[in-house]
Amino acid sequence: MATINNDDVDDNDNDFAYQLEQEEFERQQKRQQQSCGENSNVYRDPTDGTEYEWDPIKKAWFPKINDDFIAKYQASYGQFDNDESDANITESKSVNEEKKTTSIINTPTKPESIDSEQTTSSSSSSSSKKRQRDEQQQQQTPQWFEVDDQHNTNVYVSNLPLDITLDEFITLMKKCGLIMKDDRGQLKIKLYTDEQGKPKGDGRCCYIKLESVELALNILDGYQLRENHSIKVERAKFSLKGEYNPSLKPKKKKMNKQQKEKQRKKMEKLFDWRPNKLPGERQKCEKTVVIKNMFDVKTFENDPRLILEYKTDIREECEEKCGPVRKVEIYDHNPDGIATVTFQEFDSADKCVELMNGRFFAGRKLDAQFWDGKTRYKIEETDEEIQKRIKQWDEFLEQDNDDKQPKSQ
Template sequence: MTSKYGLLVLNSKNVQKLKQLLTSAAASLSSRLYVRLNPDQPRSDELVSNIYLNSAHFCPNVDVRLLVKSRLPNEEYILIGEEAAEDLTEPTKRYKKVVLGGTFDRLHNGHKVLLNKAAELASEDVVVGVTEKDMILKKSLFEMIEPVELRINRVVEFVEDISGTAKCLAEPIIDPFGPSTRIEDLEAIVVSRETVKGADAVNKKRGEKGMSQLDVIIVELVEGNDEILKETKISSSSRRRADLGKLLRPVNNVPRRPGAPYVIGLAGGIASGKSHIGKYLKEKHGFEVIDCDKLAHTYDDGELKGDGRCCYIKKESVDLACDILDGAHLKGKDVKVEEAHFEMKGDFDPTKKRKRLTEDQKKRYREQQNKIFEWVPDKPRNYRPKSDCTVIVKNMFTQEQMRRNAALMLDLKEEMEQSCAKYGTVKKVIVYDNHPDGIVSVSFTTTDESDNAVKYLNGRVVDGRRLTAELWDGKTKYKVEETEEEAERRHAEFEKYIIIAKLHRGIRNNQFGDKEVALLFALHILYSTNTDKDTIFNEICDGLKQELSLTNPNATGVYDRLVMNLRFVPHH
């Protein structure tokens, strides 16, 4: 005989038997299980997450709730396990008002972890924003999301049931901020690891309005295997897909059944879920999906029949489609599904042979089949793309600086390698010397290192320029192809740099006489055919004067003789 409510008291001893206790609860209860922690069993985020995770596996049909309040529930309950309840003091609350947000569709254990944390922290109000309208349109199978009033009622009932003194103030929201940027005396925001950026955006918005910053409380969401859909996480989207699959039955083995069933009545109305279901079947299970909305089979009187043909890769899929869809009720219409029957058009010609596939065609077909049915594990919830390891730093240099100093590119690369090494292991540095925004990319080994680099580089001022640092989006290309004219100008600048560097080194080492110096300068001027001769002449003379002043106490006389020699070179 089963009871409606139960109470499970966990202490430091029986917490190791959590799975067995939850299994016992599943067999004994029909509605709800309250869980309490005795004083000798400290409350931790990991323990809370494990309680809800194991509940999803071992008692999926029981509503498990971890109590925060000190008093016991008012309902009559049976005790699960041998541990009796003791009088407890309610944990000390860190904040008065805490806010969080979400869709909270089909309230599941992942939601409960977040709401439990908020109830644990707040002494007065737990403020909850529940998304609706445009905020849910990008959700998978958004057409099946529960009405916002129902979702709000479930959130309020859950929070106030487990909480002691805190009240739950839930409201619908149609923008990413909701009450978080409207209620001034909020103190903390509870988010999952996936939505930390949303909390940062809230604090930025509050700062713009002159409000205090919220403490960001990060909670690791519940992870686990979905036994219905064989997915790797507990989520509302998997629950919605599970509701679609309530008609699933074992596959009937009919060897001679053809591979293309004839499906009638799939041309449903707008927002009936056709696109989402088709996309899921195609991407997850390799089904061939035909958009029946684009087919126009008609009766003799011109009315649309609303039928179409779906062709599957495997014959077993035909049985599954017929079992699931035949007789289903969709948008006020009964769907009829049957096997496709093909008839020959015209007379049979025995002289014609069926065209055989070539070896290349067979190979491509096998590769396509293998790709469709290969097993690819889902990405973890905390997955971040490889591009997030690369930081894009803008405004590092100007085009004028790059033109005037041919060595700037190498100097910048070396400087960035050294300065960014304190944030992590630098794999590669690329200086995009032709980009007008003065861009340098730095690649690290992990996203933690790149996040740290962005944190310290963004907004930093270098040589009067404010840098901007951000993670690479993985798509934008920063390499700028230069024109022939720009290439010639760059080559000329580089030649000038090489010769001047060689000349300066020679002067320091006393390797050149006056005449050799003059001829070396003249040779450089003759090579620089695409640059103004007078400009180069003046630059060389200025550089020469500076070098001589550093190496020769009688620099003025030597400089005058060199300039005189330069002026008699035929090119000038």
């Protein structure tokens, strides 16, 4: 039998061999469809449950466009307007055209019918997106709602004496817990008054914790506020008078993540239990020693580099003779020439006061005392002082550069 070398096979023979492979592949696909049943052209991804459809023309799997797929798509990428959906349709057409040019398909196809089907499916998906967007907008419209007892921290107090003051009412309600504050920092508690501004004998209080409501119901309900005068406490119930108008509701200021975290820590600090200080326990501020008359302000104006030298000298001497130092501050604009030294231990601060108080430094008598925890020694510069300092610094740099330049022979 004669053998044929690979070099002698022409292009027609290659096309014929490729055609035989494609026919065999289609026969395998048909047998697989017959064995699997009617839904053999649908594949469900076991990882996320996404359904894929087999396209016999492109011989590839594509996501099945249904309500679940549209919902997942919107959840991941958001909603788009009709202009964006048209752009997506155009982009999908260009991608499909590129696939057609790159893939070799000998079976005759109808590109126009394929594009029309894709346009129809895309338009239907865009209409469903618009319908879902309209439904979400309707749901987001502010409406009146009732607050259930599990989230209602308001109590209504009636049968109050007519001569009661707001401060007296606040003191009464604080017996059962902390009172909520509004955005302005005011307590959310009020006494209802008539047209003339006189108390009507009832009021409302909003607590922070739901447990405070239970305490108020158990303790204050029937409480004798005056002689032969008991008050009535119950859960506050809000009713709608007339039609609900969302525009009349006060708008709350939106907070970012940092502001929300700050508010959360502030709320936690309100309920943070801390034991009372033991007898003789010292305050943390006593670890900081304030040294006065350490320098003259004009000294640093002439040469700002001396600030760093002063800091280094104070730290080294205090660590050597007193103990570990956490921080040294020089308040160069304070006319009293103040420097502060913060130690890790109280004993080190005691040694520093004993060492520095009454001592002479550069011809100046020092005054060393413990910090009271309230006094602030930093003095802000005025605009004129800032401009003057910048001008002096520029002149200092120019003078320094002139000194570094070599002299001409």
